[in-house]
Amino acid sequence: MTGHTDWRALVAVAMVLLIAPAIPGIATKTKSVLTGRRGAPVLQGYRDLAKLVRKGRVYSDVSTWVFRAGPVVVVASLVLALLMLPLDGRSAPLHFAGDVVAFAGALALGRFALVLSGLDTGSSFEGMGASREVTIASFAEPVLFLCFAALVLATGHLSLNGAVGPAIGAAWPRDTASLVLVALALFVLLLAENARVPVDDPATHLELTMVHEVIVLDHSGPDLALVLYGSALKLTLFAALLVCVVVPRAALRAWTAPVAVAAGVAVVAVLVGVVESAMARLRLTRVPQLIVGAGALALFGIILLLR
Amino acid sequence: MQTTAELLLLLVVLTDLAVLGSSRLRTCIRAVAAQGLLLGLLPVALASRYTVHVVALSAGTVVVKAVVLPLFLLWAIREAAVRREVEPLVGYIASLLLGAAAVAAGFAIATRLPVPDVAEPVLVPVALATVMIGLIVLTTRRKALTQVVGYLMLENGIYLFGLTQTESVPFLLEVGVLLDIFAGVFIMGIVVFHINREFDSLDSSHLTELRD
């Protein structure tokens, strides 16, 4: 917020916030079509949210204010992270040197709030989900940092504003291989952080196999709406980050750049759907292997940049 | 990072990592086959002129490394009814990290090596990394078949070293190298087969029972 913020950057953020509920819908629809079913409409997410907001809430007699604050913090932290992405390819609403750390920090804040609100219910289901969430995150977070390190090295910018904004265009011809590796690693992170196949299956409702869905078993009504919106937003956020890395937008017009991001996010959602219909869910003990593999890719990208 | 050769070499490293990270024997063999294909394409990508020498080397490599040997290994799995898991002695995560360290070491060492006349700066580091990862697979996997895979990767790394000298190494020597691998893998295949018949398993740790 340096005073030079273009109001169009804020419009782009608002647009992403608006399309977020449709993104998991696109992934689900793709999966349905590929497996020969008709599937729920893409806009089902909005209907679910509208329904949940009107419903009443049920609170466990065990839970405290930590439980009630959880969903709010989750959404706020994701919005904050989104504000650090230069969606229009020029500038992000919030940026400063080293804000890559803040991006990861905001995600961690949301995770902490979600995990604590799960633990607050005193249920072993939520405890189990929370435990799995932090286990997976402990592998995913270093990989995210390594991806950011590679982006910083490739572009020379310590801020996402430059690193995935104007400077990425010049970096692609120079460091193609590294950036491809980073994009691959980011896609694996997207699957892992958003509890998609092959890490977790959002379609199952068997509590013992779930990661993300099981933490929020006790949330209801508007709280659940916030949680659902938050998970859609997180998927959209990661997809937008991936698109910002892959599609240099500095040359695009101010209005077409956000539209390109939106289209790119939809493409990523289709890719997620394709992966989900082509792969089976991994055994939980195999998940770290997958994420460490992504880390090896990012590390290799950094090695190429450092040589 | 623009040339095709560099892209191929980077893909070679990815196949290295894929062998380290996959838990299925078949996936390992397919990765090595893909690596063989990449190695076969490399002489063409590196060459300035397409001589008979280059094309023959390329075709021979593809046939031997990408088709014959993998098919032979897959056949061995089927015939010997090997279990499909890799069964590593060192965990997958640890081997992946070791592999990443090997790649880093390859790049670090390559700049200090007195290698003359390198057409492609990534070639020597990738060769070193592939040799080291081949050694890792060879030493950290329990099954005889995975050890064959490691041996193949080791050989692939040496082949990459050889590519730095394509202009000066006689054609016959390269054919000799290819034949050497072929014979080596064939012999190992037969040995594997016999281990299986004697011990009803391909776990090479059973071989320790053979000492006095």
Next chain:
Amino acid sequence: MTFVFWSVALLLVAGPIGALVSRRAAAEFAYRACVSAALVLGAVPAVRVLAGGSVASRTLATPMPGGPWVFGLDALSALFLLIALGVGTAAAWFGVAYLHRGVTARAARTSHFFLSTLLAAVAALVVARAAVPFLIAWELMALASYGAIVLDHGQAGVRRAGLLYLAATHTGTLLLFVLFAAWGAGAPDLTFAALGGRTLDPAARAIVLGAALIAFGFKAGVVPLHFWLPEAHSAAPSHISAVMSGVVIKMGIYGLLRVSLLMGALPAWWGWALLALGGVSGVLGVVWALAQHDLKRLLAFHSVENIGIILLGIGVGALGVAYGHPAVAALGFAGAALHTMNHALFKSLLFLGAGSVVHATGTRELERMGGLARRMPVTALTFLIGSAAIVGLPPLNGFVSEWLIARSMFGAGLSASPARVAVLGVGVLGLIGALALACFAKVFGAVFLGRPRDASVVVAGESAAGITRPMAVLAAACVAVGLLPGVVTPPVLRAGALVAGHANPVVPAAASDPAAMAATWFTLGLGGALLLLWGVVRSGWARTPWAAATTWGCGYGLPTARMQYTASSFAAPLLGAYRGMTGVRVVRTDASLATHVADPVLDAVVTPGWNRLQEAARRIRPLHRGRLSIYLMYVVAALLAMLTYLMLAGRGA
């Protein structure tokens, strides 16, 4: 400087006053007044120096052993002085209320005496500018903290922990003698100015830096020299643990920074060694912490982790000096200094919170707690703030220092020298952060959330105001530092630039205000967004009805406290994934699960080494005859041997 001297003097009298005044309330009032006044007296010059001013150094007028005794206050000293006095005062206030229960008035008075003496020693240590006063203050600090640790000396475990601490700290002191001997050989006197003026050859420099690494590493609890730390921290009363963790081990960091400053030209290996030790301490510390189920031992292992993060910063700083990147060096040292301060704030807060919990429940066992957030709301809220801060979550203080350290790593990565490999450190930083998040989710969940797991643990209610107020102050400090990085960053950058060896300690342009100001905006923005959303939810949805029910058990309607996830089961998958690296064992049976952590250093190196030493000592026992004349003969023989050696050596020369 006069202010600092008065501060030290007040701290020295604060303890004995308690013995002179007979009424307990009056004695405690005097003690608290003295410590608080000492804080004010020390803070005035410290803040002035940190804001860019200077304070003239002073030399004691009377001739002293070991050359002149010089005392001075620069930005580095000022920062550590503020940390020590601030945390110390909060702990002292807490301690007065804390020791009202469970110990005799006499024991409490002794504890207060040791604490204030400890603080005086630390204050003298950071302003000492000559080897002899430095060593005296160092020893006084070690002895006073020993006295404070063994308050419960009736218990064998406490005595053992104290002994282990004493052995570790004295091994460190021995190496400090080596350090000053190697450094001061040939110097006119042992003032720091004289030491800093010497140019050492690489071999001598290696000895000095190696001795510093081990001596200060012992004090700071760097893996593999950390083995005394969990024992001592969990044996001490909680407010003493807070001071040990927040102040005493930080003197190891102070020592490393001071040596880096005085040495000037640092070799690259020193930076790499610090970086490697930092990574190892950080990761192993937090994984070992995850395996603990004793609240205070867990927090103690987190000190090992945070010392690791600090060492990462110092390591990058040293690399910046060695390869000639002043901005990277200043950022690295500044990040380390700020993290030292932040860790002092949130770790002492967490230890005080643990004290409050232990006070209320009478147990340190995580598996027996649960549901305390309802009974102890203030403790819960402050503990949550401390937890979020130690995990490095924005908008709290831990984030600011980790941001600085990460920035220095990125800066190193963009340089053209070999230092660029240090950029891989951000991956380690991310790993440590994610594991710390897991660990504090476990702690906060097990202690404060859910239902009470053990019906026999009865909690009366929130702790007394004397206990909660110091915690609230520390929590407020954590939030303030987090929200105002623009205020905090320039002073620590000044300290960082000083260590990095800028002749004129100015803030490097690369790290000047805009970034910090933007960070301020960022954190304020987050706070605002949170409040806004909270308000929307409160006002907009408060009208929708809500119902109370039991926790959804997937159809099972009678959940009991025994069915909750335990702290051990929460950590088990993580520990399972990292077991190869850390030697943590997860033991499962059909009906139970437990995690065990063996301390590899203590079990494999220190204990066998100690046994062997005792064995050797037993062998020379026959020398003891118990007769005075024989001992005199030994003395004469030793003297003769020495004289013979000197004669022979003299002839050789």
